[in-house]
Amino acid sequence: MNRTLQQIHSAFSEACATGWLHAVDIDSGAEVNANADGAVVTASVHKLCLLLALHQQAEQGLLDLTEQVECATDGRAAGPTGLAVMLDPVRISLRDAAYLMMAVSDNAAAEVILERVGLDAVNAATTRLGLTHTRAVHTFAHTLATIREDVGPVGAPALADPRVIARLRALDPARTNRSTPRDMTRLLCALWRDEACSPEGCAAIRRLLGLQVWPHRMAAGFPFDDVHVAGKTGSLPTVRNEVGVIEYPDGGRYAIAVFTRAVNPAATLPSVDAVIGTTARLAVDALRAGSVTTAASTTRLP
Known part of the structure; x- marks a missing residue:
């Protein structure tokens, strides 16, 4: 186990x-x-918690998943994908x-759902599962707005x-949407065991x-045709995360949560993206080799 932790430690260090x-x-x-219990910024990983709340509300009869919602162009949340970059009302x-x-x-799609579900429901969903270190503080649009405010008139440069x-x-877990790696794997385990909501909701x-x-x-980290990877990423300046489940034939x-903060503020850092896969693979290989126990060690990374 110590060797695996050393390899994980080294991989993060080499990626700066x-x-x-x-x-x-x-x-x-x-x-x-x-460092599974360290507080981390979730960024878009928190969309998984929102998705859980959406399905829980559907099961409670508070909404219908087929319900049609409007996403106007005015006030649409910013982003590089999906509705966020479309030019017409949807x-x-x-x-x-x-x-x-x-x-x-x-x-933008997340904001449409969040407007229907509400932040309180997101926090209720995670609290119900005992995720005591997981908290939604802001909407995704508000999080981006705080970055613009904190950066000031100079903007992105x-x-x-x-x-x-x-x-x-x-980027401060005390002031934004947050969790811990252990909370996130607990959520993933509940989803894969059909415990987070109904079996149909978990499957969806x-x-x-x-x-x-x-x-x-x-x-x-898992370039194999017969290994299935299901996950959710999250990104902010210097932050690159992913939580997911790796399934072997x-x-x-295996539920895995990897959160990173890069030294370099560059928007494109392939080495940091890749270290998420590298460290996840190191951890899964150790689990599959039976070289860890239920009372695993903890290491604080640099």
């Missing part, structure tokens, strides 16, 4: 990133713990908006300045996680 990781065998409970069902929110991390990065509220959530299009983070299934 701080890392937090938790991996657990969903069926045996064996775990790999690398009418879409809640469940199809959920697909865009998860598959391409569409901020200021994000190259470490002093500007240091003052961003969106698992399906959407499996439709995520990004192959450059966790999936990069022999029935092995």
